[in-house]
Amino acid sequence: MSNVSRRRWRVPAWLIFLGILPIAASLYRIAVLIGTDPATVTNTDELRFFAQPVSIALHVIFAVAFLVLGAFQFVPHLRIGTPSLHRLIGYGAAVSGIIFALSGVYMVVTYPPHSLANPYIDIARIILGLAIPVMIALGIIRAIRREFPAHRAWMIRAYALAASSGAQSWLIAVAMLINGGFDATLADTMMWLGWAIGILAAEWVIHRQPRQHRARSVS
Numbered sequence: 001m002s003n004v005s006r007r008r009w010r011v012p013a014w015l016i017f018l019g020i021l022p023i024a025a026s027l028y029r030i031a032v033l034i035g036t037d038p039a040t041v042t043n044t045d046e047l048r049f050f051a052q053p054v055s056i057a058l059h060v061i062f063a064v065a066f067l068v069l070g071a072f073q074f075v076p077h078l079r080i081g082t083p084s085l086h087r088l089i090g091y092g093a094a095v096s097g098i099i100f101a102l103s104g105v106y107m108v109v110t111y112p113p114h115s116l117a118n119p120y121i122d123i124a125r126i127i128l129g130l131a132i133p134v135m136i137a138l139g140i141i142r143a144i145r146r147e148f149p150a151h152r153a154w155m156i157r158a159y160a161l162a163a164s165s166g167a168q169s170w171l172i173a174v175a176m177l178i179n180g181g182f183d184a185t186l187a188d189t190m191m192w193l194g195w196a197i198g199i200l201a202a203e204w205v206i207h208r209q210p211r212q213h214r215a216r217s218v219s
């Protein structure tokens with residue numbers, strides 16, 4: 001593979017790497033749901049998933065689809081060279097984003113709270129879980145109107161909120177390693193930090209000047 005084609009795939013590769021922990025957790029959750037006899041489960045936090053398996057299954061399957069499909073929308077030569085493929089992947093990602101976010105909100109509202117639940121985090125989940133479908137809808141509307149900078153901005157914002165789950169998982173893993181064990185307050189702090197990083201990173205990507213513009217404005 002040439003340097004140029006390697007560079008083309010760098011962004012989706014990094015995005016999927018960022019999301020690898022929640023993606024792995026999703027596959028694990030599906031495997032446990034399929035392969036476990038609920039009668040053998042005693043942990044009450046676990047039992048919630050078996051009591052309402054459809055919402056968690058929809059949530060994790062479509063969250064993984066959104067993270068993976070969405071990552072490929074950042075490859076410029078797919079966007080420019082094969083716009084019909086960009087549209088097809090885009091609609092797949094949009095439907096996935098809406099389903100995973102709304103099923104997430106549904107779980108916050110209908111599942112009995114986790115034993116370590118933080119109500120402020122749950123409120124944030126509801127707000128962000130509703131914001132993602134709104135952002136996706138705004139992105140689609142802007143694309144249909146051919147307002148592509150605004151389309152790009154809304155889609156980046158929606159993707160970044162979902163990708164924050166990757167940042168949160170890595171931050172929690174590192175914090176627990178440094179702390180020498182699990183700590184709920186530390187984990188919640190990393191959740192807020194992950195969301196903040198996702199929101200700020202999206203605005204940075206949206207507002208930064210493309211490389212060739214930067215070079216031209218310097219010369």
Ligand code: HEM
Pocket residue numbers: 022023025026027029059060063064067101104105107108111113114125126128129132161162163165
């Ligand atoms: C704003 C977006 C999101 C919302 C509102 C949300 C909401 C939720 C909720 C309410 C639960 C149940 C937690 C519990 O009470 O135990 C959950 C679990 C889960 N979510 Fe999300 N989530 C979001 C993003 C994501 C993303 C992007 C992924 C990536 C794959 C993901 C993967 C998972 C997994 C794997 C679980 C199961 C955790 C376990 O096995 O204990 N979520 N989510």
